[in-house]
Amino acid sequence: MAKKRMFINLRECTGCGLCQIACKDEHVGNGYLPWSAPQPDTGQFWIKVHCQERGQIPKVAVTYTPLLCVHCENAPCMKVCPDQAIARTEEGLVWISPEKCSGCRLCQPACPYDAIYFNERLNVAQKCTLCAHRIGKGQLPRCADLCPRDAILFADEDDALLEQLRPEAEALHAEYGTRPRVEYVGLPRPFVAGTVVDAARAEVVANVRITARDLFNDREITALTDGFGDFWLRNLEKGHRYAIKAAKEGYQESVVVVVAEEDRNLGEIRLPRKAEAGAALSH
Numbered sequence: 001m002a003k004k005r006m007f008i009n010l011r012e013c014t015g016c017g018l019c020q021i022a023c024k025d026e027h028v029g030n031g032y033l034p035w036s037a038p039q040p041d042t043g044q045f046w047i048k049v050h051c052q053e054r055g056q057i058p059k060v061a062v063t064y065t066p067l068l069c070v071h072c073e074n075a076p077c078m079k080v081c082p083d084q085a086i087a088r089t090e091e092g093l094v095w096i097s098p099e100k101c102s103g104c105r106l107c108q109p110a111c112p113y114d115a116i117y118f119n120e121r122l123n124v125a126q127k128c129t130l131c132a133h134r135i136g137k138g139q140l141p142r143c144a145d146l147c148p149r150d151a152i153l154f155a156d157e158d159d160a161l162l163e164q165l166r167p168e169a170e171a172l173h174a175e176y177g178t179r180p181r182v183e184y185v186g187l188p189r190p191f192v193a194g195t196v197v198d199a200a201r202a203e204v205v206a207n208v209r210i211t212a213r214d215l216f217n218d219r220e221i222t223a224l225t226d227g228f229g230d231f232w233l234r235n236l237e238k239g240h241r242y243a244i245k246a247a248k249e250g251y252q253e254s255v256v257v258v259v260a261e262e263d264r265n266l267g268e269i270r271l272p273r274k275a276e277a278g279a280a281l282s283h
Contacts, residue, residue, distance in 0.1 A: 003181075004091040004135065005157040006144070007165050008066055010186035012151035015049050015064035019143035019152060023047045023128075026142040032133035037098035037122050044117040046128040047143050052188065059193035059232070059265035066143070066152065069094065069115040069128040070172060070180030077107040077116060085125075092157075092181050093132055098124045112176045130154070130182075157181075190236045192258055194266035195229045196246055198273070204229025205271060208248040215241045215257070236260040250274060 023046050027039035039046060047068040054061045071094045078086045078094065085100035086107060096107070096116075103123035108116045116127045131141040139145070144152040155161045162169075169183040196208045208225040212233045217240075223231045236242060238260055246254045251271040258264060 002091065002156040002158075004093065004130070004154065005162060006071075006130065006141075006182040007153045007162055007169050008182065008184050009151045009153065009165065010063060010065060010184060010188070012149040013049075013064045013066060014149060014151075015051060015062075016148065017049055018146050018148060019047050019066055020045060020049060022142040022146040026131065031098075032129075034097060034099060035095055035129050035132040036126065037119065037124055039126065040119060040121070044119075044126065046117075046126070054188065055191065055193065055263040056265040059230075059263075061191065061263070063188040065172075065184070065187075067113070067115070067172075068143075068182065069111075069130075070113060070178070070182035071130065072178035072180050074178050076110040076112065076178065080106040080110045082106070089132055089135075091132075091135060093130050093135070095129045095132055096125050096127060098122065098126070101125055112173065112178065189234070190238055190260040190263050191232055191234045192236060192242070192244060192260065192264045192266060193230065193232045195268050196225045196231065197229060197268045197270050198251075199270040200273060205248065205251070208246050208251075208271070211245045211247070212236065212242045213245070215243055246271060 028041045029038050031038045047066055050065045050067050052063045054063060075094050082104060083100050083102045085097045086094065088094055101124040105118055105125065107125050108118060116125050119126050134141060140154050144154040153161055165185050168185045170187060171180050172184055196205045198205050206225055206227050206229060210223045210231045210233060212221045214237065221233050223233055225231045241257060241259050244256050244258060246269050250273055252274055254269050254271055
């Protein structure tokens with residue numbers, strides 16, 4: 001049996017929430033033994049869309065991230081279960097047997113992704129199974145089947161569908177070392193934005209070349225200001241320090257150093273014209 005893998009492309013996710021609705025429709029009131037007992041209609045989201053508002057007004061962005069059990073190859077929940085109720089399918093999917101679970105709840109704090117819920121009425125732990133009952137029939141998980149933008153891709157791990165995105169796919173919280181089978185494309189990285197203004201005329205300046213040089217490895221990211229003088233430098237390495245230079249012919253260069261710990265709006269960068277800068281020095 002081929003191993004399965006899921007890629008979630010955040011560049012395509014619009015936060016519509018249909019994956020949440022599809023999961024509820026599939027599992028609320030419906031049990032699929034041996035894989036899962038019915039999901040409660042409230043209190044559990046086996047997949048949920050996290051909305052992250054980033055930056056500072058007016059330079060803001062929103063990222064939507066569907067969150068679910070990532071089906072770790074090195075699964076902490078499996079290591080603590082005293083009942084051997086947490087197992088792995090032939091396709092590599094992690095599932096909790098509702099028939100074996102004793103309700104000890106040790107798996108909940110063991111999961112670093114907070115993806116395990118507890119059904120008080122049934123006294124069992126529950127989570128996403130990636131619709132194991134559908135996979136056995138050759139069907140997609142409901143969330144992947146219903147996504148209108150194909151942001152959720154599920155296939156054999158060597159399938160051509162995933163191959164084009166594989167170089168960009170990465171684990172959520174790779175530092176956990178859990179080796180998940182659900183990976184993400186386009187996870188948010190810090191951005192720096194701002195507006196370039198002519199210092200004397202108080203007018204925005206278009207086509208200013210903005211260069212962010214990573215002071216740790218000398219890699220550069222560049223952008224040009226648009227017709228409103230705005231620029232965005234995206235996908236910076238978190239925690240790295242950057243020298244950000246604004247340069248345009250006829251203007252004196254401006255350089256600032258920032259730490260990319262979070263998304264930043266630098267506000268206005270005021271560029272004096274070279275002739276005006278020289279005149280000011282002569283006085």
